[in-house]
Amino acid sequence: MKKMLLAATALASLALVAAAEAAEKLKIGVTATLEGTYTVLGEDGMRGFELALRKWNRKAGGKDLEIVVVSTDTTPDSAVRAVRKLVEQDKVDLVISPLSGSEGIAVRDYAHTQPQMTFVNAASGAMETTFVNPAPNFFRWNMDGAQWQAGLGDYIYNNKGYRKLATVGEDYSFVYTQVFGLAVEFCGLGGQITQRFWVPLGTKDFASIIAALPDDVDAIYLGLGGADAVNFLNQYAQAGGNAKIVGGSIMVDQTVLSSKGRAKEILKGAVAASGVADTWEDPRWQAFVKAYRDAFPPDKRFASPSLLAVNYYNSASAVFTTLDLINGDLSDGHKKFRETMAKLELDAPNGKIRLDQNRQAIGTNFVTEVIEDAQGNLVSKVVKVVENVNQTLGLPLDKFKALGLPSRTNPECKKY
Amino acid sequence: MAETGGQVWGGSGEPTRGPLGWIERRPLAALLIALAVALLLWLVLADWPEELERWLGRKRVFVSALLNGITLGGLYFLVATGFTLIFGLMRNVNLAHGSLYLFGGYLAYTTVQATGLWLLSYLVAFVLVAIVGLLLQVLVFRHMEGQELRQTLVTIGLSIVFADLMLWVWGGDFYQIPTPEWLAGPIDTPIVLDVRSNGEVVYLRYPRVRLVIFLASVVIGVLLWLAINKTKVGMLIRAGVDDREMLAASGVPIQLLFALVFAFGAGLAGMAGVVGGTFQSLSPGEDTRFLLASLVVVIVGGLGSIPGAALGALLIGLAEQFGSVYLPTYAIVFSFLIMVLVLAFRPQGLLSVR
Numbered sequence: 046m047k048k049m050l051l052a053a054t055a056l057a058s059l060a061l062v063a064a065a066e067a068a069e070k071l072k073i074g075v076t077a078t079l080e081g082t083y084t085v086l087g088e089d090g091m092r093g094f095e096l097a098l099r100k101w102n103r104k105a106g107g108k109d110l111e112i113v114v115v116s117t118d119t120t121p122d123s124a125v126r127a128v129r130k131l132v133e134q135d136k137v138d139l140v141i142s143p144l145s146g147s148e149g150i151a152v153r154d155y156a157h158t159q160p161q162m163t164f165v166n167a168a169s170g171a172m173e174t175t176f177v178n179p180a181p182n183f184f185r186w187n188m189d190g191a192q193w194q195a196g197l198g199d200y201i202y203n204n205k206g207y208r209k210l211a212t213v214g215e216d217y218s219f220v221y222t223q224v225f226g227l228a229v230e231f232c233g234l235g236g237q238i239t240q241r242f243w244v245p246l247g248t249k250d251f252a253s254i255i256a257a258l259p260d261d262v263d264a265i266y267l268g269l270g271g272a273d274a275v276n277f278l279n280q281y282a283q284a285g286g287n288a289k290i291v292g293g294s295i296m297v298d299q300t301v302l303s304s305k306g307r308a309k310e311i312l313k314g315a316v317a318a319s320g321v322a323d324t325w326e327d328p329r330w331q332a333f334v335k336a337y338r339d340a341f342p343p344d345k346r347f348a349s350p351s352l353l354a355v356n357y358y359n360s361a362s363a364v365f366t367t368l369d370l371i372n373g374d375l376s377d378g379h380k381k382f383r384e385t386m387a388k389l390e391l392d393a394p395n396g397k398i399r400l401d402q403n404r405q406a407i408g409t410n411f412v413t414e415v416i417e418d419a420q421g422n423l424v425s426k427v428v429k430v431v432e433n434v435n436q437t438l439g440l441p442l443d444k445f446k447a448l449g450l451p452s453r454t455n456p457e458c459k460k461y
Numbered sequence: 462m463a464e465t466g467g468q469v470w471g472g473s474g475e476p477t478r479g480p481l482g483w484i485e486r487r488p489l490a491a492l493l494i495a496l497a498v499a500l501l502l503w504l505v506l507a508d509w510p511e512e513l514e515r516w517l518g519r520k521r522v523f524v525s526a527l528l529n530g531i532t533l534g535g536l537y538f539l540v541a542t543g544f545t546l547i548f549g550l551m552r553n554v555n556l557a558h559g560s561l562y563l564f565g566g567y568l569a570y571t572t573v574q575a576t577g578l579w580l581l582s583y584l585v586a587f588v589l590v591a592i593v594g595l596l597l598q599v600l601v602f603r604h605m606e607g608q609e610l611r612q613t614l615v616t617i618g619l620s621i622v623f624a625d626l627m628l629w630v631w632g633g634d635f636y637q638i639p640t641p642e643w644l645a646g647p648i649d650t651p652i653v654l655d656v657r658s659n660g661e662v663v664y665l666r667y668p669r670v671r672l673v674i675f676l677a678s679v680v681i682g683v684l685l686w687l688a689i690n691k692t693k694v695g696m697l698i699r700a701g702v703d704d705r706e707m708l709a710a711s712g713v714p715i716q717l718l719f720a721l722v723f724a725f726g727a728g729l730a731g732m733a734g735v736v737g738g739t740f741q742s743l744s745p746g747e748d749t750r751f752l753l754a755s756l757v758v759v760i761v762g763g764l765g766s767i768p769g770a771a772l773g774a775l776l777i778g779l780a781e782q783f784g785s786v787y788l789p790t791y792a793i794v795f796s797f798l799i800m801v802l803v804l805a806f807r808p809q810g811l812l813s814v815r
Binding site: 079080081082084085087088216242243244245248249250252253254255256257271272275276279280282283284285304305306307308 | 518519521522525526529530532533633634635636637639640645646647666667668669670671740741742744745746750781782783785786789790792793
């Protein structure tokens with residue numbers, strides 16, 4: 046009897062210890078596109094996330110961090126499936142998701158149905174995600190696709206003298222947003238976009254699109270990413286294409302510039318704009334690049350961190366910093382967490398970031414040109430830095446709203 | 462024996478054979494086909510009047526889409542022909558066929574990285590994937606002959622296992638097999654696109670690698686036709702298609718024949734992987750994409766028929782390319798629409814005898 050009692054007490058205390066330990070843990074769910082067209086983007090995003098984890102030593106707000114990673118494939122339903130699993134099955138405390146534009150809109154809609162949970166966007170950049178029907182529990186620490194084009198239209202119009210463009214982009218919200226950003230600035234100055242080609246995400250054979258590209262334009266704007274970008278460039282080279290290239294934020298990015306093969310050579314000299322620039326002199330950026338290079342062996346990383354690595358790093362840093370500030374107190378439906386995060390100013394590797402009233406990032410943008418560095422890597426060299434880019438691209442809200450939402454045909458190319 | 466020569470080549474036992482006999486039997490269809498070919502030739506060769514350009518866009522776009530559709534069809538033919546050959550002879554539905562395609566591509570990539578020899582990679586991919594096919598036949602299919610449902614389920618399972626194994630070895634990255642120097646860049650074709658006002662003639666420039674790959678698939682198709690119709694092994698294969706038991710009873714080592722055909726079909730898929738990896742790219746997910754493509758191709762063309770695979774591949778390739786230029790929003794629907802129409806009006810496939 047005594048023995049049994051002893052055993053029972055021992056068991057009970059064990060259970061108590063276990064419970065206490067469980068309470069000391071924070072479970073964080075992350076999604077990334079680890080399959081499909083954007084695999085390399087997802088992989089580098091996770092490298093950025095890993096860097097933040099290492100910096101915080103896997104502890105935030107005084108608690109150990111437990112990470113659950115779920116893979117998606119850029120489709121909205123894969124993203125919803127992933128976050129639903131994280132929230133409803135894995136019972137995570139916070140979600141960092143998703144990577145891709147249309148996934149973002151779907152996760153925002155799901156966030157509306159889960160008011161007790163807080164979602165921090167990982168890297169997605171469709172405008173609607175935070176601009177239309179924003180969810181009070183959805184935060185985005187990266188700029189959207191249009192913000193990432195800030196300065197580009199002006200640079201190619203005034204410095205490069207381009208007057209006419211044709212665009213090629215994947216047929217989904219992020220690239221609509223990128224072309225939106227380009228069009229507002231470029232057309233506003235008097236430039237023309239004569240044709241817009243849209244191809245399904247995951248297109249393999251671009252030959253016919255390449256043949257359909259017009260000759261009477263000064264440059265072709267490419268808004269493709271991942272495998273699509275590499276496929277396009279490869280086939281463009283085979284077809285003997287030699288137009289000048291203007292690139293979107295994931296076209297001229299290490300995810301493409303570091304790809305194998307000769308296809309990327311076409312991008313030499315391309316002008317682009319993005320939330321990161323490989324050769325930025327800023328000490329915060331240089332320190333981050335060094336940390337990235339030190340953390341992973343050369344064959345398991347790119348020459349320089351991609352936009353995705355930076356976005357994931359920033360989103361995770363914002364979450365961990367907030368948790369530290371509130372000592373990991375997620376009580377009262379994440380009240381403290383949300384209030385603190387909304388007011389946070391993040392000193393990120395790519396410049397200071399703060400949030401607007403829709404919990405959307407306001408940050409720094411870079412116009413770049415692709416050059417070959419001393420080691421023979423293709424990198425983006427900064428030619429212009431634009432600070433404090435907000436979601437309305439500096440326009441008053443009502444004027445910006447009048448432009449309508451990004452789509453295949455919107456905005457029209459005209460002076461506003 | 463109404464199906465002599467049957468399933469594989471689609472020839473029928475009717476009295477008048479060959480193209481002339483077919484024209485005699487179906488004069489209207491023959492006339493329509495001749496008209497369509499003439500129209501197409503005119504569209505390719507003529508200087509387009511302005512009215513036409515308003516309807517179809519610039520001539521370059523149309524001609525390129527046509528050529529791209531045909532070359533893409535060449536790739537689909539290479540993948541689907543192995544699939545249909547295996548089905549025609551053994552009634553084996555091999556749903557791991559896409560994995561064989563992807564495996565061949567990865568092997569070729571690794572070979573080219575190591576040696577820099579593009580042509581060698583074809584040999585490596587063909588031989589190694591053929592060995593995998595041989596193992597599949599001996600270790601898996603031989604044990605479930607005639608049990609189609611079981612074969613289907615087992616090969617689906619295997620394709621998932623293969624996909625994960627390849628993910629393990631080659632990762633989620635996308636690879637492109639570098640085009641050799643002598644194939645890189647475009648070639649000037651003799652097709653006239655436009656005559657400028659100053660009398661200068663604009664010719665169509667077209668990727669050299671696509672033309673070469675298309676020619677190669679035509680050569681493979683012709684060789685296959687010769688092998689099956691003119692050689693002794695081919696005769697055995699045709700006999701096996703018609704009546705397996707009879708062939709086995711007459712002393713032919715039918716299991717050996719099966720194993721060889723399976724290995725050959727798998728090897729073709731492996732080679733198609735090299736082709737696909739050169740002018741498109743390789744990544745996880747390509748296996749199911751090409752399995753789906755070859756399924757659509759053989760359903761349209763007729764299961765087990767090699768001319769059917771050629772016709773199906775051509776139709777699907779053209780549908781994809783023209784769709785992507787003229788109606789990009791619905792491009793994906795087209796190939797399936799063709800499949801639905803074929804299933805509705807000619808469920809046995811366009812060139813099937815059954």
